[in-house]
Amino acid sequence: MKTNALKGMKDILPQEQRMRDFVQSKILETYKASGFERISTPILEDSENLDKSDGGDNLNLIFKVLKRGEKLEAALAKQNPTDKDLSDMGLRYDLTLPLTRFFSANRNELCFPFKVIQTDRVYRAERPQKGRLREFVQCDIDILGDSSVNAEVELIDVTANAMLSIGFKDFYININDRRILRNMLETMGFLPESIDSVCITFDKLDKIGADGVKAELQEKQFDKKAIDALVDFIQQGEITLDNVISRCSDATIGDDLKYIIQTAKKVSGGKYDVKYCPNLVRGQGYYTGAVFEIASPLFSGAIGGGGRYDNLIGKFTGQSIPAVGFSIGFERICSILLEQNYQIPGAKERCALLYDDSADFAKIMNMAQSLRKDYNVAVFKKAKKMGPQFDMLEKQGFTKFAVLKDGQIVLK
Numbered sequence: 001m002k003t004n005a006l007k008g009m010k011d012i013l014p015q016e017q018r019m020r021d022f023v024q025s026k027i028l029e030t031y032k033a034s035g036f037e038r039i040s041t042p043i044l045e046d047s048e049n050l051d052k053s054d055g056g057d058n059l060n061l062i063f064k065v066l067k068r069g070e071k072l073e074a075a076l077a078k079q080n081p082t083d084k085d086l087s088d089m090g091l092r093y094d095l096t097l098p099l100t101r102f103f104s105a106n107r108n109e110l111c112f113p114f115k116v117i118q119t120d121r122v123y124r125a126e127r128p129q130k131g132r133l134r135e136f137v138q139c140d141i142d143i144l145g146d147s148s149v150n151a152e153v154e155l156i157d158v159t160a161n162a163m164l165s166i167g168f169k170d171f172y173i174n175i176n177d178r179r180i181l182r183n184m185l186e187t188m189g190f191l192p193e194s195i196d197s198v199c200i201t202f203d204k205l206d207k208i209g210a211d212g213v214k215a216e217l218q219e220k221q222f223d224k225k226a227i228d229a230l231v232d233f234i235q236q237g238e239i240t241l242d243n244v245i246s247r248c249s250d251a252t253i254g255d256d257l258k259y260i261i262q263t264a265k266k267v268s269g270g271k272y273d274v275k276y277c278p279n280l281v282r283g284q285g286y287y288t289g290a291v292f293e294i295a296s297p298l299f300s301g302a303i304g305g306g307g308r309y310d311n312l313i314g315k316f317t318g319q320s321i322p323a324v325g326f327s328i329g330f331e332r333i334c335s336i337l338l339e340q341n342y343q344i345p346g347a348k349e350r351c352a353l354l355y356d357d358s359a360d361f362a363k364i365m366n367m368a369q370s371l372r373k374d375y376n377v378a379v380f381k382k383a384k385k386m387g388p389q390f391d392m393l394e395k396q397g398f399t400k401f402a403v404l405k406d407g408q409i410v411l412k
Contacts, residue, residue, distance in 0.1 A: 008134030113145035142325035189226030
């Protein structure tokens, strides 16, 4: 049998798990202190929900589950069965779709607006690489039922405070508004139905530069005048929010984003920065307004992200309900902390209490309990060769060793 974890998934050793538990506990502590409440949803969702979720490229990364029994036999009997014939459910690719379904099913039992926490595993059939796994944890907070941009400000501040609570300070928040970007691109001459594709290319500006954006848009065969207008604008130098708004047909379209940035900076008090990022798009198709990401010089990609998705709940209820969320990239944060040899602040030292065959085990357990006021204590039977045992315990993070001598505990 194969001993390795599946590609794109990982086994987590105790030392890393202790760090992950601490980081998650601090994030949850910050979320709960800010009035958010935790829920859980199943990892499986109906295929129809997944397919209609406007998840962008993530819809191509869904792990699908085959039908069972007679339904599967009937599907296989067809001459050319499709995915829909063969599969009726799939693993969730994020926590937003399950949340909107949950809210739609349980809204009569929930307060309004609903401030919610989700920390759970999600699954995508990615090509595994650094910071990109097929199974990973997301830490989300969302506000459902609040159309005001104060909800964005609150999510930014609570998420930033969660980052700061674990001692992660080298980050800033990038923010944009899809409505502004869409309006500018349409004003430049791009057709409304092509905007999503143009945005995907524009999102790569930092990686491929203006020439790369131009080449990719030409390859997609968009209107030459529209491409030239966008590239000329990019090449003028720094792209400010006011410059972008000046290219839009609606002079007030940037008012919400300006308010979010200005207010978030006031709330921050200098603890973190919020920056306008003109080419920030985010991959999910369900975003309708402001979008944001956590960026850090310690990692090449985003380490968190979110935005407003006012139309997704309406797919279940037939009535649009405003919603906005922010997700911390838990795996990427933990990866950075591990590389920095992160130490849990204020953690008790780990102590191994060793005993031999002649010891009264009940007395040993009582002594271990008394030591736990000052240490995290584990009980081990002495090995015949103590040297290798000490080496292994030290490798596992034990810094103190206790033995029973003449009825008394001796610490080393």
